[in-house]
Amino acid sequence: MIGILGIEFKRILFYRGDLIVRIVSAALVRIVLGYYLWAAVFAANGGQPVNGLSFDAVMMYYVIAALTANAVMIPVGVISREVYDGGLTKYLVYPISYLYFRAGTTLANCSVGIVQLLCGLLFWRLFHGTGGFDTITVASLLLGLISILCASLLYFSLLACVELLSLWVEQAHTLSLTVVFLVNLMGGIFVPISVFPLWAQAFLSWTPFPYLIFYPSEVIRGSVATWSVVGVWALTLVWSFVFILGAKILWQRGSYRYSGVGM
């Protein structure tokens, strides 16, 4: 696993310009859009809290969620592209499972994302002040980082299930983008889940999406009680187990269909 991490770190840091543009622009635009959207909402309702959230709290959520999304949401289409181009062939002769290798690369991407999250929070604290930071503690930060690692595993296993369908159909990457769009709404990137109607929150709690971005962000923000954090981890890992099982079944059945014609 350490070898895999090393290889992936080198690959990530090779195109440093692309990495910086990808991380900074994605987070910055999400934060700016969130800021203006909710500034308009709070201006319209006279500054009244929305579902108990003040404007500072909403902004803190958007900052954390944007940075969390960078850490959790790995680039899509990697597996489906390797199946389509034939690049999967070299992994078949590796002495480790392909899915294990991809999980390792996901961990590397998540680690880079965690570093940028910590830098982003520090930057926000220095330049914006303490507004929204009062509930963030060292404990909530550490618990949140563990939540992000669990969420990253869940996102990888969910995407793997979808992208391994490319062993049967030509262009499964469109389904990967479907997952991204669903995570944007139901994962809490566009709007926090806590401002959804109660019936929608109840429905979403039965899906894996809130455990990807919303709950890790809320854990970091310190708005989830310590024992409830364990529950969040447990549900995230249960969903991960379900999707990993699905991915393994798809891989075992699909790998016999792979022909490697791209090489």
Place this chain on the structure above:
Amino acid sequence: MRQLCDTIRRYSVLYAHIAVFSLKRSLEFRIEFLFSIVMDLAYAAAAIGAYAVVYGHTTLLSGWSYEEIQIFVAAWLFVDGLQMVFVNRSLAAIPNLINKGDLDYYLIRPVSALFMVSVSSVGINSVVNLMLWCVYLAWSLHNYPGPLSPLHIVVFIALLCNGAFLYYLTRMCFLLSTFWLQSALGMETLFFTLIRCGERPDDIFGRWLRRALVSFVPFALMASVPSKILLGKVSLVCAFYVGLISASLFALLVLAWRISLRHYGSASS
């Protein structure tokens, strides 16, 4: 004048052949056809759902009512549907064409290389979704409680078609960086990140960001300003400004394309 008509006819026939070929290719991959529809539906659900949640906590968003926002969202989906059908697939292939040297095949043909790389593939998969967005747009216009004049509606539809053209122009300008950077990944990511500003009405933004969004990064001119013209929030005269920006950006793209080609180093033998 006659030469112009002949040129238009020649390119139209060429485009018709490209469309037929794209249709045949799409029908070979029927599952992909279905997946594309599902993807676009998920995109629309996310866009519509986000505003539905926000409007659960307010009746106005920077002066936009919920019915007006529905028109704006439908307009944006319509613009997105147009670009998905006409240019998206072609533009996605451009970085590979440049890096692998396959652009040579377009440069030696007796037609405009810019035209060929821009429309080399038609997204037949997205035609179904474009029809759905047309229905949604018609419904949102019908659902609007205020008066909408036929002239404003015609100008609105024309500006939305222009919005798709602006989308193409802006994205091409970002993609031209591949000639220099050899990797379009960063610039493509930057484009798809910034385009999210077009998914919001420009009235919610601050003054300087709004000025940028109606000028050199004209994302607000794609759906937001046309919606405002339709709803009477700004004068009909602004349509000329939108046309002016589109023409300027097109001229800039043609110039940038010619300069970029001088920097192109074919990688093929």
